[in-house]
Amino acid sequence: MKFRIGPLASDIFIAVYALGSLYLRFKFESQTSVSPLNSIVMGLCFVVIIWALIKLKVLNPNWFGLFNSNKSRL
Secondary structure: OOOOOOHHHHHHHHHHHHHHHHHHHHHHHHHOOOOHHHHHHHHHHHHHHHHHHHHOOOOOOOHHHOOOOOOOOO
């Protein structure tokens, strides 16, 4: 049995994770002298973690309904 998180919980987790990782990056980078390349690598690592969780189907984002193509448009 795989561990799966529902769509709404996944959306909330991803939003909190993104805001938290940005806060940690800005706080860490302001306290130390970090080169731009190190900053990019750190950000890429944060993104790869979320990407891996989505590919493993642990997270099932609905993207807050932004890309819902089933609804008819006026």
